[in-house]
Amino acid sequence: MISVRDVYKSYGDVEVLAACSMEVRKGEVIVVCGPSGSGKSTLIKCINGLEPFERGQIVVDGVEVGKRGTNLSKLRARVGMVFQQFELFPHMKVIDNLTIAQVKVLGRGREEARRKALALLDRVGLREHADKHPGQLSGGQQQRVAIARSLALDPVCMLFDEPTSALDPEMINEVLDVMVALARDGMTMVVVTHEMGFARKVASRVVFMDQGRIVEEAPTAEFFAQPRTDRARQFLSKVLHH
Amino acid sequence: MDFRIFVSPVPTGETTYLGWLLIGLRNTIALSLAAWVLALALGTVLGILRTVPGRGLRALAGAYVEIFRNVPLLAQLFIWYFVIPEIVPGGQRFKQIDPFVQQFLASAACLGLFTAARVCEQVRAGIESLSHGQKNAGLALGFTLPQTYRYVLLPMAARLIVPTLTSETLNVFKNSAVCSTIGLLELTAQGRQLVDYTAHAYESFLAVTVLYLVVNAAIQLLMRAVESRARVPGYLGSRK
Amino acid sequence: MYEFDWSSIPGALPFLWQGMKVSLGITAVAVAVGIAWGTVLAVMRLSPARPVSLFAAAYVSVFRSVPLVMVLLWFFLIVPSLLRDVLGLSHATDLRLTSAMVAFALFEAAYYSEIMRAGIQSVSKGQRSAALALGMTPWQAMWYVVLPQAFRNMVPLLLTQAIILFQDTSLVYVSALADFFGAAYKVGDRDGRLAEMLLFAGAVYFVLCSAASWAVRLLRRRVLA
Numbered sequence: 001m002i003s004v005r006d007v008y009k010s011y012g013d014v015e016v017l018a019a020c021s022m023e024v025r026k027g028e029v030i031v032v033c034g035p036s037g038s039g040k041s042t043l044i045k046c047i048n049g050l051e052p053f054e055r056g057q058i059v060v061d062g063v064e065v066g067k068r069g070t071n072l073s074k075l076r077a078r079v080g081m082v083f084q085q086f087e088l089f090p091h092m093k094v095i096d097n098l099t100i101a102q103v104k105v106l107g108r109g110r111e112e113a114r115r116k117a118l119a120l121l122d123r124v125g126l127r128e129h130a131d132k133h134p135g136q137l138s139g140g141q142q143q144r145v146a147i148a149r150s151l152a153l154d155p156v157c158m159l160f161d162e163p164t165s166a167l168d169p170e171m172i173n174e175v176l177d178v179m180v181a182l183a184r185d186g187m188t189m190v191v192v193t194h195e196m197g198f199a200r201k202v203a204s205r206v207v208f209m210d211q212g213r214i215v216e217e218a219p220t221a222e223f224f225a226q227p228r229t230d231r232a233r234q235f236l237s238k239v240l241h242h
Numbered sequence: 243m244d245f246r247i248f249v250s251p252v253p254t255g256e257t258t259y260l261g262w263l264l265i266g267l268r269n270t271i272a273l274s275l276a277a278w279v280l281a282l283a284l285g286t287v288l289g290i291l292r293t294v295p296g297r298g299l300r301a302l303a304g305a306y307v308e309i310f311r312n313v314p315l316l317a318q319l320f321i322w323y324f325v326i327p328e329i330v331p332g333g334q335r336f337k338q339i340d341p342f343v344q345q346f347l348a349s350a351a352c353l354g355l356f357t358a359a360r361v362c363e364q365v366r367a368g369i370e371s372l373s374h375g376q377k378n379a380g381l382a383l384g385f386t387l388p389q390t391y392r393y394v395l396l397p398m399a400a401r402l403i404v405p406t407l408t409s410e411t412l413n414v415f416k417n418s419a420v421c422s423t424i425g426l427l428e429l430t431a432q433g434r435q436l437v438d439y440t441a442h443a444y445e446s447f448l449a450v451t452v453l454y455l456v457v458n459a460a461i462q463l464l465m466r467a468v469e470s471r472a473r474v475p476g477y478l479g480s481r482k
Numbered sequence: 483m484y485e486f487d488w489s490s491i492p493g494a495l496p497f498l499w500q501g502m503k504v505s506l507g508i509t510a511v512a513v514a515v516g517i518a519w520g521t522v523l524a525v526m527r528l529s530p531a532r533p534v535s536l537f538a539a540a541y542v543s544v545f546r547s548v549p550l551v552m553v554l555l556w557f558f559l560i561v562p563s564l565l566r567d568v569l570g571l572s573h574a575t576d577l578r579l580t581s582a583m584v585a586f587a588l589f590e591a592a593y594y595s596e597i598m599r600a601g602i603q604s605v606s607k608g609q610r611s612a613a614l615a616l617g618m619t620p621w622q623a624m625w626y627v628v629l630p631q632a633f634r635n636m637v638p639l640l641l642t643q644a645i646i647l648f649q650d651t652s653l654v655y656v657s658a659l660a661d662f663f664g665a666a667y668k669v670g671d672r673d674g675r676l677a678e679m680l681l682f683a684g685a686v687y688f689v690l691c692s693a694a695s696w697a698v699r700l701l702r703r704r705v706l707a
Contacts, residue, residue: 045611048615050611050614050615072614073614073617073618073619074617075617076614076615076616076617077617078617079615083608083611083615085606085608087608087609087611088612089609089612089613089626089627089631090631091630091631091634100616101617101618104618104622105616105617105618105622146612149616150615150616153616153617308692311691312649312688312691312692313684313687313688313691314649314650314652314653314687316663317663317680317683317687318684320667320680321680321681321684324677324680325676325677325681328484328677329484329677412547416548416549418549419549419550419551419552422551423551430549430551430552430555433552433555434555434559437559443559443560444560447552447555447556447559450552451552454552455548458547
């Protein structure tokens with residue numbers, strides 16, 4: 001489904017991604033972790049073309065990102081993305097946040113878009129908030145709406161950029177529960193996160209990055225039980241104190 | 243377009259048309275400087291008054307700002323030139339002095355007091371942007387309030403507002419053009435003279451525009467130099 | 483001491499009202515067109531295409547470097563004859579009001595463009611990313627997500643600029659177009675009561691503009707806080 005081959009990216013003189021390669025098969029849940037500045041957010045933003053990259057190849061569902069002439073808007077409509085800061089559109093009601101892309105990007109009718117939106121809000125447990133504005137919701141509620149917003153476009157895979165890092169501790173679980181349910185339903189997901197409990201529960205594989213490189217990649221159980229590299233080991237020992 | 247008009251002599255013969263424009267430029271600069279000095283002095287005082295504890299003083303300065311910001315500059319200028327001499331003592335004698343001097347004084351006073359209202363608000367914003375902690379630190383050291391203003395608040399505020407003062411300087415130069423309406427021969431007025439006498443409207447206005455752009459660029463360069471010397475190391479927005 | 487005689491005022495009110503309508507008309511048109519064109523300029527300024535952003539930057543730079551009086555004179559002296567030649571209108575057509583409106587709109591657009599540019603930049607980049615991530619084209623992202631928020635953020639500044647514009651309409655005096663101020667001057671000059679009329683005009687502007695500024699402050703606190 002997603003194929004990243006030998007990707008390099010620099011901001012001016014600073015190299016932020018080097019020799020990054022990974023394969024994500026349909027239905028897999030990949031957790032990407034690593035210290036701050038390791039490039040994980042940048043990598044995930046390259047997958048849907050929000051960030052350009054200089055060398056390498058990324059193919060998503062048969063479409064080559066980064067090739068001139070690729071219709072990025074069309075691709076992004078099939079790839080869902082959830083942001084750390086939720087990024088709901090504050091000037092629109094919750095329901096409108098969910099319908100606008102359906103109508104303007106996919107060309108669905110208003111009624112159909114609305115029905116789908118309400119069904120999704122139901123699925124994340126927020127139907128009664130449909131007519132509120134994002135500013136009236138808590139962080140956890142906003143993030144759940146953001147997930148629903150992406151799901152409204154029937155994506156083939158979902159990218160999550162530290163979805164719970166901006167949340168107060170008591171709200172992290174409500175969002176993780178939604179993500180776990182999504183994973184169990186078979187959604188292909190790439191999740192950048194520090195939440196190792198989540199990784200252990202649903203991740204197929206864990207990818208560990210440091211300083212722009214993919215340092216280690218292993219099936220979940222193996223990664224946690226027997227990390228092969230020193231840096232991974234160091235990272236795990238610090239993170240697993242929670 | 244015929245640019246030779248600029249080097250042709252004017253009807254009265256004492257200079258070329260370009261010379262007329264340069265006289266206008268000189269008057270513009272002189273007027274702007276006079277007004278700016280007045281505006282800075284008065285505006286700073288008013289800005290300080292807007293931040294002191296005394297409510298009466300704050301209201302007084304506030305009223306000044308309200309009046310001078312809610313009446314158009316043109317109306318203020320006409321009031322200075324046509325009305326004030328009628329109602330203040332000595333006004334009749336004012337009307338006897340050389341017309342150019344009358345126009346210049348009225349213009350400088352008007353532009354100065356108008357701009358002072360704007361400077362006041364910028365000084366006030368600068369002082370208020372400093373945290374209360376700064377003022378308290380000064381007082382805690384045993385400074386009186388006037389001393390706190392002098393040694394702690396004003397030096398920092400002055401540096402903070404240099405960028406806004408840059409745009410204010412440019413505004414003074416642009417607003418000086420309004421004074422052409424009472425007959426003051428500043429740059430815009432001279433431009434109009436050129437059009438009247440040479441009937442070469444395009445060239446005249448092009449020249450005047452270019453001169454304003456040049457003055458503008460010069461001010462911006464000058465203020466950038468001032469800004470870099472006024473920058474406080476380590477403070478927001480400055481290089482370390 | 484000058485003998486004030488305010489008797490000119492009542493009789494002149496209808497004429498002054500005509501002038502006020504001109505002032506308000508120019509303000510309305512210049513604000514509407516100025517904001518629209520200014521927003522376009524702001525978007526152009528932020529465009530990745532060099533020629534486009536340079537043009538917008540140059541436009542804004544030039545119009546912000548020259549006095550409004552000069553632009554008005556330029557439009558009063560040059561543009562009407564230019565337009566007549568181009569459009570083939572007769573010399574009798576009074577283009578002064580149109581010239582004034584066009585001059586104000588083009589001039590103020592430069593100022594509005596700076597306000598809107600700040601507004602656009604005040605919308606967090608994540609908003610644009612989120613819109614793009616949903617499959618919107620950059621234009622869609624700008625139109626549905628960024629501009630609405632930019633506009634909302636800048637409403638107080640846009641209104642304040644409109645108040646300044648209203649005051650600036652007095653400058654059509656230089657083209658002998660009778661707006662409120664010009665009308666007041668004419669009456670004062672004709673009746674020999676210039677001082678009274680000027681003070682009256684000043685007072686009217688003061689009342690209108692302070693009320694408007696106060697309303698904007700109220701709006702800022704109540705609705706937008």
